[in-house]
Amino acid sequence: MDKTQWNERKKIIEKALVEELQEDKALDPRLCEAMKYSLTAGGKRLRPILVMAAADAIGATGTDYIHIACALEMIHTYSLIHDDLPAMDNDDYRRGKLTNHKVFGEGMAVLAGDALLTQAFEVILRQDNVPAEVLVQVVREVAIGAGPNGMGGGQSIDLEAEGHQMAMTIDDLRKMHGAKTGALFRAAVRSGAIVAGAKPEELTALTRYADCFGLAFQITDDILDVVGDEAVIGKPVGSDERNEKSTYVTLTSLDEAKKMAADAVNEAVDALSMFGDKAAFLRELVECLLNRNK
Known part of the structure; x- marks a missing residue:
């Protein structure tokens, strides 16, 4: 795909993310430094970009919703900081850099994640030109996506399943990753659609898109853990196998996982289909998952 639009929006998002964290205004600059370390460590910025692209599909201007977009990235970053901790996946590298706890210590990493999650909701509520009752809807969507029936719940299932690979089925895996990975994609897409004034049938269609996007993303993530280039993806490959995690590759095969990803993208x-050219970027975003290398 032509990544011009993607890169343009990444620049807007990354500039705004830096502005959200200002050490000179922080109660403890060291905590702010830890938050900024992970928040500005790179990445695809998929979740904030999906917020914008969903709003575009409804006919609004996606870049108008930069605060909501930034909040989704802050919550995603918090989840990565915590996921890398020794009590979770125990990873030393993320995006080619030492993980947060390796630089700032475990206690500060926990606090950095907590602070990013909490500040994200304050950032949403500073979104301009959106009625208060609509922002409340967005807060609810994001809270559901990050909470015990969303990302938090999925991470809990993943943690409990670790080391018990044979106990998992494909249906179990879909349930787990539909929450751990998919729920925040769903929250991003639905939030962008809601603030843009989506009709019920449009919101239903975009929710279906988000669910399939999340599934395709997770399957391709599992594939990369087997065949990816460590220098490109920025973290060690084979961590799923080392942690005895069930994946779409281990429960089926590499070829079957690739087919499942293609089906989800389709x-x-x-x-x-109902959005026509207004959803061109959303189409490109999901189609590029089949060729991702990181």
């Missing part, structure tokens, strides 16, 4: 594209 279903996501089908969900966008």
Whole structure:
């Protein structure tokens, strides 16, 4: 795909993220430094970009919703900081850099994640030109996506399943990752659609797209853990096997996992049929998952 639009929006998002964390205004500059370390460590910025692209599909201007977009990235970053901790996945590198706890210590890493999650909701509520009752809807969407029936719940299932690979089925895996990975994608897409004034049928279609996007993303993530280039993806490959995690590759095969990813992408594209050219970027985003290398 032509990544011009993606890169333009990444620049807008990354500039705004830096502005959200100002050490000179922080109660403890060291905590702010730890938050900024992970928040500005790079990444695809998929979740904030999905907020914008969903709003575009409804006919609004996605870049108008920069605060909501930034909040989704802050919550995603918090989850990565915590996921890397010794009590979770115990990873030393993320995006080619030492993980947060390796630089700042475990206690500060926990606090950095907590602070990013909490500040994200304050950032949402500073979004301009959106009625208060709509922002409340967005807060609810994001809270559900990050909470015990969303990302938090999925991470809990993942933690409990670790080391018990044979106990998992494909249906279990879909349930787990639909929450751990998919729920925040769903929250991003639905939030962008809601602030743009989506009709019920449009919101339903975009929710279906988001669910399929999340599934395709997770399957391709599992594939990269087997065949990816460590220098490109920025973290060691094979960590799923070392941690005895069930994945779409271990429960089926590499070829079957690739087919499942392609099917999910096709279903996501089908969900966008009512939007025509306004959803062109959303189509490109999900289709590029099949060729991702990080």
